[in-house]
Amino acid sequence: MAELDALRMQLADIDRGIMELVGKRNAIAKIIGERKAAAHEEVVVPSVETVVVKRYVDAGATAGVSAAAATRIARAVIDESVEVQGQIPRHAEPKKICVVGGNGAMGRWLSAFFAGRGHAVSVAVLDPANAKYPVMTVAEACNTAEVIVVSTPVTTATAVLAEIFASKTSALVFDILSVKSPVAEILGNMAGAGMNVCSVHPMFGPSAPSVAGRNVVVADCGCPPAVEEAAVLFSGGTILRMPLEEHDPAAAYVLGLSHAxxxxxxxxxxxxxxxxxxxxxxxxxxxxxxxxxxxxxxxxNAALYYAIQRENPYNDAAVGHLADAVSELRTLGKEEFCERMAAGAAWYQA
Ligand SMILES: O=C(O)C(=O)C[C@]1(C(=O)O)C=C[C@@H](O)C=C1
Structure with a gap:
């Protein structure tokens, strides 16, 4: 027993040493993050991460650590530095931003995120008593805000966008819906009428500690300058610019299929x-x-997940592939089963 206790004490010393090293690593990552924030660069640099993971695997091979464990440790320390860098405030030119639906889970996340970056945040909400930021109506936002974010459920977004459209506001306007088809027409009409409008989809939920290392789709509905203006607001995230019509076909797989x-x-x-x-x-x-x-x-959130299944017209095909694949799995012969498994593996390799 005494021998085990002594060995465990040795491990405890090593563990504390490892944490000390991770802390030192975080401190350097923070300095790198400050440079990135000043230059409005993305936090995650995939090419550097590949080199870092390889460094761990190589050093692990020398030290007697398995490649799998070395990779997991590399991922853990990189993820940690991404989170550290994500907490660094990014100073953008302060804007008056109104979040419509600012009491919802993502509305709250966005309000806190923008306020944390020094913007003047207000919200347009159904229940002002529960608001955490100054409240204004959508009409007031159209007159005074520089940015209007539509963060309502899909069922009310079209009506909110119609009100904003009617105001002909000069503010930057974007929604954050997970499904774009229901609002594609009105967004296109707004851009066609010369409004400063685009469509954003943060590919994460309200529990995300920061935007760092997370994908933010910024979709173009006919006003390219709006895309650039919105991209700056999410600087630090991994920004993916795409035409609006490309969003739902991809979302049917990255959301609809994976949820299903x-x-x-x-x-x-x-x-x-x-x-x-x-x-x-x-x-x-x-x-x-x-x-x-x-x-x-x-x-x-069940209501949101229901909308993701039902409102994206491309979902049927994606989930249809799943249903077909599952039903065929039950009757496939061995050879075909093996071929399909190999085809799956090849898809991931490509
Ligand atoms: O080299 C950088 O740019 C870092 O921020 C450091 C680091 C790391 O932890 O090694 C973290 C995030 C990047 O994606 C790549 C590497």
């Missing part, structure tokens, strides 16, 4: 009659990973 897989997985578990406790006790590696994702998905 996880919802169906949870549904199958509910139908199984087994308890979570029982299956977790016998879990395999794949089951454990899948449960972690599906469990998180099952706790998300």
């Amino acid at each position: 897989v996880n919802l169906a997985f949870s549904e199958a578990l509910v139908r199984s009659g087994f308890s979570a406790e029982m299956l977790n006790a016998v879990s395999s590696t794949t089951f454990r990973k899948q449960v972690a994702v599906s469990r998180e998905v099952s706790g998300e």
Whole structure:
């Protein structure tokens, strides 16, 4: 026992040393982050990350650490420096920004995010008593705000955009909907009428600690300068510029399909009659990973997830591929099964 205790104390010393080193690494990452913030550069640099991961794997090989563990450790320290860099305030030219729907989960996230960057944030909300920022109406925002963010559910976004359209405001206007088809026409009409409008989709939820390392789609609906103006507001994130019509076909896979897989997985578990406790006790590696994702998905905003399944017209095809693939899996011969598995592996490699 005494021997084990002594060995554990040695490990404790090493663990503290590792944390000290990670802290030193964070401090350097912070300085790099400050330089990036000043230059409005993205936090994540994938080419550098590849070099860093390789460095860990190579050093691990010399030190007797498996490549898998070295990769996980590399990812953990890189993710940590991305979060550190994400907390660094980015000083943009301060703007008067009104978040319509500022009491919703993403509305609150955006309000805090913009306020944290020194912008003057106001909100247009149905329940002013619960607002955390000064409240104004959409009409007032059209007269006074420099940026109007439509962060309402898809069901009300068109009416809000119509009111903004009618005002002919000169403000930068964008929505943050997960599905763009229902608003594509009005956004195009607004741009056609010379308004400063684009469409943004932060590819993360309201629990994100910062925009660093997270994808933000900034879609062009006919006014390219609006895309650049909106991109600056999200500087530090990984900005993906695309034409608006390309958003929903891709979102059908990165949102619709991946949600459907996880919802169906949870549904199958509910139908199984087994308890979570029982299956977790016998879990395999794949089951454990899948449960972690599906469990998180099952706790998300159901109304939003319903809209993502139903409002994107491209979803049917994406989820249709899933339904076909699952039903065919049950009858495929061995050879075809192996071919399809190989085709899947090749798709990821490409
Ligand atoms: O080299 C940088 O630019 C860093 O910010 C450091 C670092 C790292 O932790 O190694 C972090 C984030 C980048 O994506 C790449 C590398």
